[in-house]
Amino acid sequence: MADSHGVGPSAWAVAYVGLPYVLGVGECSHRAALVWRQEFGLDIEVPAAFGDLNVAQTLLKAELAKPDWVPVRRPAEGDAVIMWKGDRLAHVGVWVAPGHVLHCTRAEGMVLTPEADLPAQGFRIFGYFRHRMEQAAAA
Secondary structure, three states, X not given: OOOXXXXXXXXXXXXXXXXXXXXXXXXXXXXXXXXXXXXHOOOOOOOOOOOOHHHHHHHHHHHHHOOOEEEEOOOOOOOEEEEEEOOEEEEEXXXXXXXXXXXXXXXXXXXXXXXXXXXXXXXXXXXXXXXXXHHHHHO
């Protein structure tokens, strides 16, 4: 799973690949929150969307409206990758160097996808966001 320069994704991320999608408790946002908690020390509460993309969009927009999240142009390890799924802003993953997104799909569970391959899976990137706690730790 190396990129064109022979560099593979960060080793910590590979351990999450294959975790199942579980309706209500293991959706994309829950899996991202698990990674943020275990790998980056961020404790983010995630309500369940129960597979409803309209609910997921409402929850995601509400989370991004909080002052805790700051949009960034260039993602760093652990940043949130917010994606469109069809016409809804309803999917989230975690940025993994050097250009991968760790995210959870209904069909495959947790997957590590090169950013360039996301459109083939039906996702378009809306933006990258860094949690303020993570931003303070990086400073």
